[in-house]
Amino acid sequence: MFNKKTVDIAILGAGPAGLTAAHTLADKGMDFVLLDKEDKSHLNHQTIALHPETLELLDAINVVIPVLSQSTHLNRACLYDSHQKQRAVIDYSELTVKFPFIAVIDQDKLETILIDALKEKGYKPKWHHRARCIEQSDTNVAFTVDRLTEGMTGYAVAHMEMEIDKIFDYKANYVIAADGNHSLAREAAGIDYPEITRDLHYAVFELTTETSLPMEMRMIIEGDHTHAYWPMGPRRCRFSFQMNSESSDQDRGGSSPDLENTHLMALLKAHAPWFKAPIHDVTSRKLVHYQTHLADCxxxxxxxxxxxxxxxxxxxxxxSVNIGMHEAADLANRLSTAPNDDVRQFRLHAYNADRTGEWRRLLDIDHHIVGDDSTAKWLLRHRNNIIGNLPASGESLSAILKQLHLTDAA
Incomplete structure (x- = not known):
């Protein structure tokens, strides 16, 4: 019943971060395994926007061409106030980078591209492999993996449930934990995951329209609320409206009045009166609950x-998705280029220092972002709306802050 497995590096989670780590390790010829408790059919269907540096990362692992062909490219992101006055503009075309734009793509398309390209490199995720009982020692990480399969249960009404088909005992020299916000690996490592801001609730709609749409990202700042518009193609877009409600999609599901067409039209009229395109269909609607967390290390x-x-x-x-992919590639590089375990440990502790510092900067935890003119003063008055919400990361962040008349004084 029990099979024993040993591997140098185990990656837990086959989302964008885990798949990026797998590509990096595959390109280095490393011994690794990529495990995910779900099936490929459970790929995430939300929309994501890839920053310029993330496109460079995808270029480095040789998958950027299909990503670019299946995504919508945006040159601008604009910030508006509650009176629909444009307050600031981010122009990605002014950046001195290889890909001076944002690429908007469905996450399942990105993941499918990464999975197919990984298969061409001779590797594939182990789907329906659930890690548990994770314990680390000074020399390795031991954990149990359940290989799951579908089984039929129920007498009066039959339905499918996941059953354990086989159990494996794994030992890995290192684990890259890309297993999401409910990470079992993080818990096994004893790392705290505190909430650093209040809970946020959004009504999210994806629409198709009968006419063309503005091809720029728009962020609308109204008091302590932030609403966003992302075009996903000439006649397809995504709105996220920040709500006062304590509802979440788990609590009230698709039956919530907040998701009805009448409420959508009221939200558009109140927060995006410039949106005049006739709606052909609402392809997705959900209430989403977000908590901002940052691990202690x-x-x-x-x-x-x-x-x-x-x-x-x-x-x-x-x-999170953009920086997470960079973190995964960074971890994989540090593990694959070290000549021995002592050097690995040194580089991993440097990783912790580098990433902790990066997130303190991204979230401006130490309030180092400053500015003096009217644009900067308006942005800083809405610091909590804007910091952490800007579609900017990596080395481009300083240039984008400069476009917004802001400076990181750290």
Whole structure:
């Protein structure tokens, strides 16, 4: 019943971060396994926006061409106040980078591209493999993996449930934990995951329209609320409206009045009166509950975090998914280029320092972002709306802050 497995590096979670780590390790010829408790059919269907530096990362692992062909490219992101006055503009075309734009793509399309390209490199995720009982020692990480299969249960009404088909005992020298905000690996490492801001609630709609749409991202700041518009193609878009309600999609589901067409039209009239396109269809509607979390550290000993296992941020700027992919590639590079375990440990502790510092900067925890003119003063008055919501990261962040008349004084 029990099979024993040993591997140098185990990646837990086959989302964008875990798949990026797998590509990086595959390109280095490393011994690794990529495990995910779900099936490929459970790929995430939400929309994401890839920052310029993330496109460079995808270029480095040789998958950027299909990503660019299946995404919508945006050159601008605009910030508006409650009176629909444009207060600031981010112009990505002015950045001195290889890909001076944002690429908007469905997450399941991105993940499918990464999975197919990984298969061409001779690797594939182990779907329906659930890790549990994770314990680390000074020399390795031991954990149990259940291989799951569908089984039929129920007498009066039959239905499908997941059953354990086989159990494996794994030992890995290191674990890259990309297993999401409910990370079992993070818990096994004893790393706290505190909430750093209040809970946020959004009504999210994806629409198709009968006419063309503005091809720029728009962020609308109204008091302590932030609403966002993302075009996903010439006649397709996504709105996220921040709500006062304590509802969530788990609490009230699709039956919530907040998701009805009449409420959608009221939200558009109140927060996006410029949106005049006739709506052809509402392809997705959901209430989403966000908590902003930042782990106390990015790993210890032999378990190291990347992506949502280490942080969760508001949805507007899509920082978590972009930075998480970079973290995963960074971890994989540090593990694959070290000549021995002592050097690995040294580089991993440097990873923790680097990533902790990066997130303090991204979230401006120390309030180092300053500015003096009227644009900067308005932005800083709405610091809590904007910091962590800007679709900007990496080395481009300083240039984008400059476009917004802001400076990081750190």
């Amino acid at each position: 990015f790993g210890n000993n032999r378990i190291w975090l990347a992506g949502d296992s280490a942080h969760m941020t508001p949805p507007t700027g899509m920082l």
